[in-house]
Amino acid sequence: MAGGGGQLKAERPKRGKVSKRKKMKRVGFYLDMTPLVDITFLLLTFFMFTTTMATPQVMEMSIPPEIEDEVEVKISELFQIFVRNDNKIFYTIGDEDPQEVALKDIKSLAERLNLKDAVKNKLITALKPDTSASYGTVVGILDELNLAEVAITSEISKSIDSTGNPTKRQRRFTIAPISEKETEKIKGL
């Protein structure tokens, strides 16, 4: 490129004029960047509008595998959350009567129940949504329970287990459909 430019200059016939110009002060050169900016802005706006910033994220779930024999659990260590077909949420601890709970209160409720001395690190959380409850509500509850896990884990790890390490949080969680008996129980509430 540079060589080509030099050749062109050499072929110029009128040297006189060139020398006249030389007297003018050269202050550098201006490159008209307008078309460049036009195109760049066009592409920029295109990419800006087509980008989706809210990329989907995931919530990990692990469900117990299919097993034939039933596992026996203490009723006092069972924290059950029911979702009724109208998306109202109820909970029971042990064999107590179900009580209604708001979605935003589940976090504090789960924290409180999990940190009771008697059931610390033993409590089993069972989420039992009605088959006609909405998926959005179920995921909302899962999210609240996940948020509660932060406080629970940090509280539990304060104590030291037999090996001298901080106690590991053992999360026991299951998701199962609601039984007819349980549906009946929360029907009139």
Add this chain to the structure above:
Amino acid sequence: MPKIKKKRTGFVIDMTPLVDITFLLLTFFMFTAKFKSQAESEQKFSIQRPKVSADTSKVPDKDVAIVKIAVDTVSLDTNYYYELANETDRPQVWEMSKSLTPEQRIKAQIKVNSLDQLSELIKNTRQVRASTKFAIDADKRLTFKWIYNAMDVLRKNNATVFNYVTEKRG
């Protein structure tokens, strides 16, 4: 007064910083742009994902199989869809699944006819590549029955760890 006589020959704006910034932004957006996959461009539905608090975990890019449960925007019926991200595994799995119709076979994303077919697809996916991760991408307005059935199929095929695809709240 002689200053007024000076001829104005127009003005020049130095556009260099403007170009610098614009190119910077352009390259950023170009590199972060993620285009729709073949499966996504085929689908006739959009999924309203459930909103949860912010998390750093993202949907894995490769070796992921997504069970989508969505409402068709035209016919308004709910259906299961099955997408397999790995393009080398996909023909193999499609080939192994005998219940697929010829129309289903040519698609990158399968509109699943029945839960048995979904089970067959998941089983074959696990056979082709055992490390495949599963995800359920469902519309938040759907009843839990749809999701529970899909979970049950996953459980029966020993895929007990999977993901729910969600979206950041706010």
